Amino acid sequence: MTSRRMILAVSLVLAAAFAPAAALADDVPTIAAAADLQFALTDMAAAFHAADGRAVKLTFGSSGNFFRQIREGAPFQIYLSADEQFVIDLAALGLTLDEGDLYAIGRIVLFVPDGSPLQPDGELNGLKTALAEGLVTKFAIANPEHAPYGRRAEEALRHAGLWAAIEGKLVLGENVAQAAQFATSGGAQGGIIAYSLALSPAVSSSGSYALIPDAWHQPLRQRMVLLKGAGDTARAFYAFLASQRARKIMRGYGFVLPGETS
């Protein structure tokens, strides 16, 4: 390496080190959202940006992990949980502005990728038969330890009397979007995922699904809240999430809205 090239390489490293990490826009809040909102909230953020001109940054993951991160001081300004208990607990810890608002009630579906020997039916009879015949080797759900959709999936499987038979075959997604990723990949014969994800083109194009009766599990009461330190943009977006425009998008992704029935 000539000394000139050496100098070039060193100055590139120095430039990258001392330039700001990102073009810092003034007030672009980061929003932590349950993974079942992957598509719905992305659409709502785009609608907000089109209407208001301001932008928000979205991070999707498991509600339980976000709960932990917010408790450790993560700089989120809005938290949309798939399980309202996490929001209530954060409020009790004094980390939120108030107790937040119920924004949706989620549903779960049995998703079956194309080419799987499973037949999708919401009563899980096909799954029961396939399990008995040994046709199911892998079945995807979100991790029940910290992902609300995983907990509801476990409850539905227990209700159907399939838990003991399926427990050893479960592949656990870190959140429900990852479980959906596992289920659509074809590596698993099926999975229980969020209805909102099954309705998105990316997921529905790779298989079929059936709604699981909502009486089979605890309701997925999803609550959102403004966190301590929320700025003006976060507050405006939070208000937008309760607007008719946003509710219409939520309905389109299969969510039952508070005060409405499915």
Next chain:
Amino acid sequence: MDWQALWLSLHLASLTVLLLLPLAVLLGRWLAVTRISGLSLIEATLALPLVLPPTVVGFYLLVAFSPRSWFGDLWRQVFGGTLAFSFEGLLIASVLINIPYAVQPAQRAFEAIGNELREAAASCGMSWWRALFRIELPLAWPGILTGMVLAFAHTLGEFGVVLMVGGNIPGETRTIAISIYDRVQAFDDAAAGRMAAVLLLISLLVIAATLLLSQRIGKRRG
């Protein structure tokens, strides 16, 4: 293509290398000549990030960064923010896990110089610093540079620790490796594929540059 994440990764890797450079020179030099007892234990401790699962490192850092720990509390009192899920926390994590990648090649390079030369420099009346800059660094720099390149490349690729202590926040802790994971979960295979290809290309270039460099040095010496 998430340019912000790529830029954040390059920024993180560059700062990591800058912070590690003086550490690698001084610690590598010291480890090469010292004869204190318990040296193996020190070397083993420094090499730990090579063998520890990233989740173990991530867990300990998360505990240390928490405002409930004395370190996290001290940081908050001095700097006002929390370390977990911040760029500063990510940088601290990155420096710690890259210590063996930076220090070991530097140590080997200083060991290769041999004590005769050091003694000769000292008997000529050269000060410690003067001998370091005039005699040892000109001989040891290829090893030090190799360490820096390794640390840089390793930072770009680090995933587990970043996910645990960073938490995937755009513009703050979402590095290119995390962004690929994020795009896969969003069923955005096209974007994930593009970013994976960019990372593959960068890694290939870095390795090729290192090999080329060592070849040229070999020729010059041979």
